[in-house]
Amino acid sequence: MYADKTVNCVGSCQSPMLLIQGEMAVLERGQVMQVTADRHDLVEAVRSWADENGHTIEEEHVASGVTTLIVRKGAAPAAKAT
Structure with missing residues (x-):
């Protein structure tokens, strides 16, 4: 599948969730991001x-x-009611 953005978090990726969130923020609704990771917790x-x-x-x-x-x-x- 074609991805509009690719985020590679294999190896020593600093602050991976911040990187992933930042890259997703620039995408439009419906666009696709590919994330690769070698850590189960991530x-x-x-x-x-x-x-x-x-x-x-x-x-x-x-794979591998x-x-x-x-x-x-x-x-x-949706915003949560306070």
Whole structure:
């Protein structure tokens, strides 16, 4: 699948979730970002973050210890009432 943005978090990626969030912020709704990661905890964090923010993980592949996630940007979550 074609990705509008690619974020490589394999190896020594500084502040990976900040990088992923920043790259997603510049995308339009419906565009796609590819995230590659070699840490299971980061993959879990991306799944959770995507779910909490209305994004959809459309594909997930694992090869040689590297997970590739294809994430489609969704709508911004509704503001919570205070």
